């Protein structure tokens with residue numbers, strides 16, 4: 001009797017988890033599958049499996065819409081932001097993690113507060129500032145605003161990585177006669193590359209997906225990023241759903257690939273950031 | 278090489294967590310000083326203050342004649358061996374050994390020559406290209422020592438460097454350390470919580486308890502004339518027996534408790550009136566009485582150790598008697614519940630006051 005109940009309970013749990021996973025994955029599945037359906041089938045009776053597979057949406061994306069441009073823009077902007085964040089953020093995070101200085105706790109609290117700031121509130125002041133600096137519709141005009149949310153994230157993640165390193169290694173370095181900077185360069189950095197890589201990936205994905213700033217601070221297709229380009233897709237007479245789905249599938253690809261490859265590292269990175277600090 | 282002097286060092290963590298209290302310590306050039314004490318007594322903190330990894334809340338650190346209190350570890354030029362070894366995991370053994378020399382700008386030719394020489398001395402030649410992760414505990418320990426020695430520093434600081442080794446390797450390495458100290462004639466400060474290790478290694482032993490330095494002296498003096506009840510109890514194995522008793526002076530001074538009443542042959546002028554004292558005697562020092570016994574005891578437990586035997590005994594008196602330990606030769610035939618007459622050799626008695634546990638001045642040698 002009890003055994004039956006236990007079996008029933010575990011079956012129920014499996015079912016529930018299955019349902020949740022299905023619920024999360026289904027839209028992705030639907031989008032990807034739909035991006036390979038012919039336009040006519042898109043609006044026919046829905047079926048789980050397309051009757052006919054076509055790649056025309058993808059071809060059109062690059063032939064007619066020059067989708068390479070937003071991809072290039074996104075790569076440049078997300079790449080540059082990530083690079084700056086990791087390089088500058090590493091120094092900042094190390095200082096917060098290891099050095100003694102006044103006002104460390106407030107600084108850390110401030111960093112956390114900034115990550116929680118609603119972006120929309122700073123869009124208009126930033127717009128005015130960027131216009132003043134003639135940076136609207138330029139790469140730096142996106143990279144600098146991106147730093148405002150990406151940098152705190154990077155620092156926050158890196159602080160917890162640096163704190164996990166055994167302190168004695170750094171002390172051994174100091175006693176061996178290295179300066180703080182040297183210790184950072186020769187001991188801390190080589191040991192924390194998994195942390196740096198994880199942080200870079202997370203930051204990159206954040207920037208890659210960013211929409212609001214990219215929409216507000218660009219004017220035309222030559223500087224638009226992938227999410228903006230997709231949102232602004234228009235056909236002459238109708239919304240090109242097939243292409244939108246194809247573009248969306250492509251836009252998810254880098255994130256999906258990176259996360260699958262570095263899955264375990266990223267999870268530990270996120271939890272480290274959550275529990276420590 | 279240099280002498281090290283600590284002057285009134287205090288270290289307070291946080292608001293009022295005192296780890297080291299008003300510590301004065303002088304370490305002569307070339308001495309091997311062992312800092313010993315129970316866990317949490319502030320040994321590591323003291324060592325780290327010498328190294329410059331921790332800034333003292335008050336007090337001064339001198340290297341030779343120079344006040345180095347404000348110096349960074351880099352400027353002090355000391356070497357330290359950590360309990361966890363703290364080898365750089367991403368560098369091969371050779372790079373680990375080279376690091377300190379490289380940081381101090383030694384010429385590459387000199388570096389490789391010195392590294393080769395140390396590697397040979399420590400038997401690391403075949404391991405030079407390995408990463409620390411590919412070494413056994415003993416090998417890592419030797420690399421950690423090598424990394425310190427190769428620098429030819431002013432002094433060596435060692436924080437429980439042997440505690441991760443198994444018993445046999447520890448004994449071997451201890452001997453090796455002693456030999457090394459003689460060869461290098463370098464100043465060494467060695468931290469351990471193991472009193473036996475302290476006795477075998479140091480030419481001076483500094484015993485700490487709760488942040489306070491209780492006594493600094495050569496091993497035999499520490500053993501024979503412990504300055505406080507804490508030192509007496511901490512050094513020596515099995516631990517010293519302590520009995521509360523009354524020291525009374527009526528004619529010759531006498532020690533009385535419910536279990537014994539013994540006459541002392543000390544300078545009576547130092548003792549006035551009647552007072553509570555703590556009598557200490559080591560298990561090794563209790564004898565079987567040949568004539569009149571100082572105390573009667575019953576045997577509780579017998580633990581043979583090969584060439585000797587540890588007996589847990591009860592001194593007979595009021596209540597259930599007082600527990601004690603004694604060591605007797607293994608040949609002695611004795612059974613549980615046997616009653617023994619005990620003799621306490623007067624020259625082996627230690628008297629301490631009952632409050633802070635200070636040794637009472639003229640107590641017999």
Ligand SMILES: Nc1ncnc2c1ncn2[C@@H]1O[C@H](COP(=O)(O)OP(=O)(O)OP(=O)(O)O)[C@@H](O)[C@H]1O
Pocket residue numbers: 290291294295296314315316317318319320321322323470
């Ligand atoms: N960074 C710190 N912050 C707060 N308290 C500390 C810190 N380092 C040490 N302490 C405290 O100071 C006291 C002495 O510590 P210390 O590490 O010197 O002890 P120890 O004698 O080396 O002990 P063990 O034999 O266990 O290594 C302990 O009570 C410890 O909790």
Ligand SMILES: [Mg+2]
Pocket residue numbers: 320321322436
């Ligand atoms: Mg310690």
